[in-house]
Amino acid sequence: MPxxxxxxxxxxxIALLERRVKRHRAALIVLAAAALIACIVLAALANARNAxxxxxxxxxxxxxxxxxxxxxxxxTVSAGKKEIGHANMLRSEPRERIDGPVxxxxxxxxxxxxxxxxxxxxxxxxxxxxxxxxxNRAKRLAELPASAVYMAHGYAAxxxxxx
Amino acid sequence: MxxxxxxxxxxxxxxxxxxxxxxxxxxxxxxxxxxxxxKKVMIFCHVPxxxxxxxxxxxxxxxxxxxxxxxxxxxxxxxFDTVSITRADILIIPAIxxxxxxxxxVPLEGETGIQVYDPDTGEGVxxxxxxxxxxxxxxxxxxxxxxxxxxxxxxIARKLLDM
Numbered sequence: 001m002p003x004x005x006x007x008x009x010x011x012x013x014i015a016l017l018e019r020r021v022k023r024h025r026a027a028l029i030v031l032a033a034a035a036l037i038a039c040i041v042l043a044a045l046a047n048a049r050n051a052x053x054x055x056x057x058x059x060x061x062x063x064x065x066x067x068x069x070x071x072x073x074x075x076t077v078s079a080g081k082k083e084i085g086h087a088n089m090l091r092s093e094p095r096e097r098i099d100g101p102v103x104x105x106x107x108x109x110x111x112x113x114x115x116x117x118x119x120x121x122x123x124x125x126x127x128x129x130x131x132x133x134x135x136n137r138a139k140r141l142a143e144l145p146a147s148a149v150y151m152a153h154g155y156a157a158x159x160x161x162x163x
Numbered sequence: 164m165x166x167x168x169x170x171x172x173x174x175x176x177x178x179x180x181x182x183x184x185x186x187x188x189x190x191x192x193x194x195x196x197x198x199x200x201x202k203k204v205m206i207f208c209h210v211p212x213x214x215x216x217x218x219x220x221x222x223x224x225x226x227x228x229x230x231x232x233x234x235x236x237x238x239x240x241x242x243f244d245t246v247s248i249t250r251a252d253i254l255i256i257p258a259i260x261x262x263x264x265x266x267x268x269v270p271l272e273g274e275t276g277i278q279v280y281d282p283d284t285g286e287g288v289x290x291x292x293x294x295x296x297x298x299x300x301x302x303x304x305x306x307x308x309x310x311x312x313x314x315x316x317x318x319i320a321r322k323l324l325d326m
Contacts (some may be wrong), residue, residue, distance in 0.1 A: 039188065039191075043188070043191050043192055043195040044195065046192055046195045046196050047196065048196065048216055048219040048220055048223065048232070048233075048234075049216055049219075049220050051192055051195075051196045052216075054192070055188055055189065055192040058188045058191075058192070059184050059185050059188045062184045062187070062188065063180065063181045063184040063185075066180040066181075066184060067177055067180065067181075070173060070176050070177060070180060071169065071170070071173070074169075074173060074176075075169050
């Protein structure tokens with residue numbers, strides 16, 4: 001039966017991730033600059049009568065904008081950069097092939113300061129081998145009818161599926 | 164659900180940012196609505212309640228030359244800024260505070276301060292702005308005022324008495 005190797009991260013996937021990170025980073029810079037300018041304008045307009053209300057408005061604007069920047073900065077930009085680094089590592093490092101059906105478990109691990117992964121089990125002839133897969137690729141891996149997995153540094157990098 | 168989990172995982176960052184935002188804009192608005200002692204007139208009132216914003220705005224309608232702003236503070240403000248009261252230009256204080264203030268106050272004219280509220284008759288000045296307690300209140304100039312020599316403290320004090 002003809003076999004086909006499916007990469008979990010293709011060049012297009014990485015390019016897409018890079019564009020997404022750039023887009024979000026630019027949006028965050030614009031949001032932060034707009035919030036800062038708005039707050040400075042509010043401070044410049046302050047007088048004895050309106051200072052309390054304008055200060056409250058400035059605090060709200062900067063707090064909400066800051067929260068958006070923190071959230072998106074951590075969970076989109078920073079996480080995206082880590083995922084790009086992870087994907088590049090998977091594509092460049094030497095791989096080990098393990099034959100056997102692949103199962104993605106529900107066990108989720110957060111590697112401190114790095115990516116979140118799911119545990120993968122490969123039922124090989126010599127026993128169950130354990131591997132990891134990036135959380136964002138777990139669903140894709142689970143849906144593939146894989147008969148073998150290519151691992152790099154203990155992470156699933158590609159799988160072999162029937163044509 | 165995932166968003167909520169993400170938010171909870173970074174809750175400390177969100178809380179810290181909100182606190183930093185409050186402190187930052189309180190400081191900025193403090194700077195934006197303040198000026199040097201020589202360019203402002205500070206009035207401290209040790210009274211149960213005062214409409215400080217309204218009194219400030221009415222006094223600022225006609226300021227002496229060289230004065231940019233008037234600041235009216237209740238005595239509670241002293242808790243946050245102990246320096247300001249020693250530089251106060253005008254003080255409205257209950258009779259019981261007069262011996263305590265000692266050298267920090269000087270009468271506008273004569274030997275004693277001007278009585279601005281009589282608890283027996285309920286008559287007094289600035290009744291539209293100030294709620295007095297059940298005792299006599301007096302107006303004094305601050306001994307540390309930057310406007311004793313140029314007469315501006317006395318000018319504003321007389322304006323208060325005529326309002």
